[in-house]
Amino acid sequence: MTSMSNVTGSAGTETAGTGVAGTAGAAPGAAAAGAAGSGEIDPAVGETGVEGSPAAPAPAAAGASASRTGPNSALDAGARDQRAAAAPLRMMAVHAHPDDESSKGAATLAKYSDEGIGVMVVSCTGGERGDVLNPKFAAAVESGAVDMPALRQREMADAASILGISHVWLGFHDSGYHEGEPDTWQLPPDSFGALDPDVEIEALVRVVRRFRPQVMTTYDENGGYPHPDHIRCHVISMAAFDAAADPARYPDAGEPWQVSKIYYNGGFSRTRLTAINEAVKSATGTGPFDEWIARIEESGRPDRSDRITTRVPVGEYLERRDAALRAHATQIDPDAHWFAVPREIEAKVWGTDDYELAESRIPVQLPEDDLFAGLRPSASVGAGSADAGSRSERESA
């Protein structure tokens, strides 16, 4: 089993001595037995993982731009932390589980990291109750031969290296996926979704005040999809966005810091999936996402594409995104439909990561093509529609 140390620090991607994880309590290993129980269906991870199709792997990189690592990938975790912290522009992507950062906005993280922006991913939980979605690992995990929490920490460290980013574990426990309406969920009492959110908000505020990002990303009020940890991730991210700037809140958690903008990940909307699927179908005769789209329609989940405010061009970074996703080897079936999409088609049809601006403390002009629009030095060109209007406007908290 894994060591009794808390999750923070054990993957080597957190700066030591933050005290953040200490808020979470029990050790991650305690949850390992739940590894088979949850059935998470994150877009692009769970969904693709369950297919197990014999579809062809993604074609070899067609363009010269395709790369599986970036300039910061060669740095060790500590050097990436330092580099991210010292960058004048910084973003923090808050996610529920390791692998969510690679399935939701990973190409954006790689792009900004390569451009010199400080990028930090915060994983709220260790993903201890995630299902094993790669058939190649399932038997080993079921037999107890694999230390699942430790393995997921290594996977996350690999993904962070590929993306060239800094990574922090917030130190809480995966709640597991639960079917049905939220009021029927029976969450494990020690889990992220069951704890008093105040403890979790303070832990996140501490990280925000230390890293001082101008931009945060999180999930929408539905969690992107109804996993208790995703919904809780939304709740604490929005609360931390407000509280981090308020000197009266959590005075022991560092100097106040005002984050300028917070976005929801747009993820893979039905519109986006359908556009990609149709393009692949007309090129190859096969629609790799047919079943996925049908399941989304069946679920009745609303298509959120009309809420998108910001489309970040990431066509050159799809290979990096895929490489990061593959690093989460237990969570992704390498033969899944997901990887059957020729990336040059995806880049042409939908070469953006999409976001919804949830709140801003600075004036903005929508739509945007840059999460840092309005935040870049005025000399910066081509970085989106930076608002030239008054910067003195300050939203009251």
Ligand SMILES: [Zn+2]
């Ligand atoms: Zn997740």
